[in-house]
Amino acid sequence: MTLDSKIRRRLWQAAAVLPFAPPLPRSVWAVQASPRARVRPGDPDWPSSAQWQQLNDQVSGRLIAVRSPLVDCRATPASAECAQLFKAIKNPYFIGDEVALTQTLGWVDAWTSSPSVYAVAARNTSDVVAAVDFARKHRLRLVVKGGGHSYQGTSNAPDSLLIWTRRMNAVALHEAFVAQGCAASSAPQRAVTVEAGAMWSQVYDAVTTKAGGYVQGGGCMTVGVAGLIQSGGFGSFSKRYGLASGSLLEAEVVTADGQVRIANACTNAELFWSLKGGGGGSFGVVTRVTLRVHALPENFGAVNLTIKAHSPTAFRRLIARVLAFYGEALMNPHWGEQIRFRADNTVAVSMVFQGLERSEARAVWQPFLDALAAASEDFSVDAGMFAFVSVFSAGVLVADARQAHARLYPQR
Numbered sequence: 420m421t422l423d424s425k426i427r428r429r430l431w432q433a434a435a436v437l438p439f440a441p442p443l444p445r446s447v448w449a450v451q452a453s454p455r456a457r458v459r460p461g462d463p464d465w466p467s468s469a470q471w472q473q474l475n476d477q478v479s480g481r482l483i484a485v486r487s488p489l490v491d492c493r494a495t496p497a498s499a500e501c502a503q504l505f506k507a508i509k510n511p512y513f514i515g516d517e518v519a520l521t522q523t524l525g526w527v528d529a530w531t532s533s534p535s536v537y538a539v540a541a542r543n544t545s546d547v548v549a550a551v552d553f554a555r556k557h558r559l560r561l562v563v564k565g566g567g568h569s570y571q572g573t574s575n576a577p578d579s580l581l582i583w584t585r586r587m588n589a590v591a592l593h594e595a596f597v598a599q600g601c602a603a604s605s606a607p608q609r610a611v612t613v614e615a616g617a618m619w620s621q622v623y624d625a626v627t628t629k630a631g632g633y634v635q636g637g638g639c640m641t642v643g644v645a646g647l648i649q650s651g652g653f654g655s656f657s658k659r660y661g662l663a664s665g666s667l668l669e670a671e672v673v674t675a676d677g678q679v680r681i682a683n684a685c686t687n688a689e690l691f692w693s694l695k696g697g698g699g700g701s702f703g704v705v706t707r708v709t710l711r712v713h714a715l716p717e718n719f720g721a722v723n724l725t726i727k728a729h730s731p732t733a734f735r736r737l738i739a740r741v742l743a744f745y746g747e748a749l750m751n752p753h754w755g756e757q758i759r760f761r762a763d764n765t766v767a768v769s770m771v772f773q774g775l776e777r778s779e780a781r782a783v784w785q786p787f788l789d790a791l792a793a794a795s796e797d798f799s800v801d802a803g804m805f806a807f808v809s810v811f812s813a814g815v816l817v818a819d820a821r822q823a824h825a826r827l828y829p830q831r
């Protein structure tokens with residue numbers, strides 16, 4: 420039996436005791452009550468205050484009794500405090516800083532965001548190990564939250580213990596990284612090690628703004644790094660640089676048996692491959708990832724324009740023209756982002772490019788735009804919106820209006 424298959428067997432055994440699973444309605448557990456059922460508040464086996472205190476001591480006081488700020492608003496929705504909360508909640512950075520909240524409140528008839536009972540606001544791998552061990556020992560539901568952007572609601576669960584990685588957000592550049600155990604098979608390369616709770620804005624800042632490199636992540640600045648990598652991760656320039664998980668070189672993972680494992684192409688390789696798109700939380704708690712840093716392309720830009728068809732028939736022709744143009748000219752590593760076909764017979768283009776001069780990008784579009792101009796009875800192009808801009812200087816980012824750094828990097 421290989422080391423990998425031994426680990427895999429042990430993982431499955433541990434997973435039977437402690438699934439990192441999405442929440443099931445309580446009624447399901449009640450019907451299927453078995454020795455493996457999770458312990459809930461009110462159950463005789465729910466940990467005592469002294470046991471919670473023990474966990475709190477183990478994690479240096481970073482155990483939080485979770486209370487959603489929405490609770491008071493259910494009782495008094497018209498209060499000034501609620502008005503303030505609903506204003507703040509439009510800010511994804513605010514939501515990310517709140518232990519009880521997720522970036523979406525739920526999905527109708529599927530799930531509703533529900534806070535955990537307790538959370539470990541982890542700052543290091545030992546905190547994560549303590550939480551995993553505690554949950555396994557007491558048969559608790561365990562959930563992991565990074566950026567909180569799960570559309571499926573897999574980073575929250577009622578009656579659970581939460582590992583909240585928000586404060587594990589250190590980022591470190593390497594000029595010559597070699598994954599552990601890979602010295603014989605891979606050359607040193609530029610890389611960045613990111614703690615699991617960092618969001619992409621922090622990584623882009625460290626890698627691109629401060630170090631002049633490029634790392635492939637996602638388009639949304641507040642998405643969590645570990646969550647996106649584990650779901651594959653597609654970004655604006657993935658047609659050039661691949662999935663974000665394709666740049667994963669190494670990860671540190673706490674598996675359900677409480678062991679800290681290094682996973683890369685040479686060490687625990689099966690665990691490594693499973694992290695590259697196997698779904699957040701499926702195989703353990705990732706505490707840090709190391710990603711390849713690519714050379715920064717010389718040019719980035721964006722094209723924004725709106726095309727209006729003057730009749731439904733012309734709109735059908737426009738759709739065919741756009742799809743043909745996309746296939747011929749835009750489906751290549753230079754171009755990314757979106758073209759939207761709208762109900763009002765318009766096509767909205769908001770695309771970005773890399774590796775082209777402004778004149779080269781314009782030359783790509785010119786034949787298509789000329790053809791539209793030659794059929795002006797059918798189409799009009801909003802020339803006011805026809806713009807080439809630099810992605811990183813055009814105010815694409817919206818500032819966090821709060822006292823950002825005090826809020827983003829709270830010390831505890």
Ligand SMILES: Cc1cc2nc3c(=O)[nH]c(=O)nc-3n(C[C@H](O)[C@H](O)[C@H](O)COP(=O)(O)OP(=O)(O)OC[C@H]3O[C@@H](n4cnc5c(N)ncnc54)[C@H](O)[C@@H]3O)c2cc1C
Binds near residue numbers: 563565636646703706
């Ligand atoms: C507004 C928005 C924009 C998005 N844009 C993009 C995009 O451009 N490209 C793209 O590919 N996707 C995008 N997504 C999808 C996003 O990448 C996934 O939902 C991703 O899983 C979110 O990660 P998170 O850490 O923010 O979320 P979370 O909800 O915190 O985590 C997502 C899942 O990963 C698990 N998880 C988180 N951290 C860890 C960890 N350290 N160890 C183990 N498991 C963990 C959680 O338990 C959960 O199951 C977007 C989502 C939203 C809401």
